[in-house]
Amino acid sequence: MRDENVQNNGFKEIELFLENAPxxxxxxxxxxxxxxxxxAVFLFFLNILCWQEVFALNEIKKLKVDFLDVGQGDSVFIxxxxxxxxxxxxxxxxxxxxxxxxxxxVWDKEIDLVILSHPESDHICRDF
Numbered sequence: 045m046r047d048e049n050v051q052n053n054g055f056k057e058i059e060l061f062l063e064n065a066p067x068x069x070x071x072x073x074x075x076x077x078x079x080x081x082x083x084a085v086f087l088f089f090l091n092i093l094c095w096q097e098v099f100a101l102n103e104i105k106k107l108k109v110d111f112l113d114v115g116q117g118d119s120v121f122i123x124x125x126x127x128x129x130x131x132x133x134x135x136x137x138x139x140x141x142x143x144x145x146x147x148x149x150v151w152d153k154e155i156d157l158v159i160l161s162h163p164e165s166d167h168i169c170r171d172f
Contacts, residue, residue, distance in 0.1 A: 070137045121147055132159045 105125040112119040114135025121144060122130040129148065135139045144155075 110147055112140055114140045114143075119143075123147075129154070129155045130157045130159065131155050133161050134158065 084120065105127075107125060108123040110121045112121060112135075114133075114137070116136060119135050119140045120130075120132040122132070124130070129142070129152075131140070148155075
C-alpha cells in the first residue's frame with residue numbers, strides 16, 4: 045500500500061509538471077527563432093568581412109620607398125606592389141630594425157632581399 049502511495053504521488057507530480065509546461069510547439073518555435081536569428085547575425089558579419097576584402101582588393105598598390113636615418117648614412121626600405129620588401133644598407137647598429145618595426149606589419153616580419161651597396165662597417169647591421 046505504501047508503494048502505491050509513492051507511485052500515485054509520483055504520477056501526480058508528473059501530471060502537474062505536464063499541465064504547467066509550455067506546449068511543445070511553443071518551445072520549438074522559440075528555439076527555431078533563436079537559431080534563425082543566430083544564423084542571420086553570423087551571415088551579417090560574414091557579409092561585412094567579405095565587403096572589406098572587396099574594398100581592400102580595389103586599392104591601388106604603388107611602389108613605396110622609405111629612407112631611414114640610421115646614423116652615419118641612410119638606409120632605404122622598398123615595398124613593391126607585389127608585396128616584396130627590400131632593404132638597402134642596414135646601417136652600423138640596430139636603429140634600422142627599430143624603424144622597420146614601424147613600417148612592416150606585425151604579422152609580416154620577413155625581408156625578401158637585403159642589398160649591401162659596399163662592404164663597409166657603417167653599411168652592415170650585425171643585428172639582422
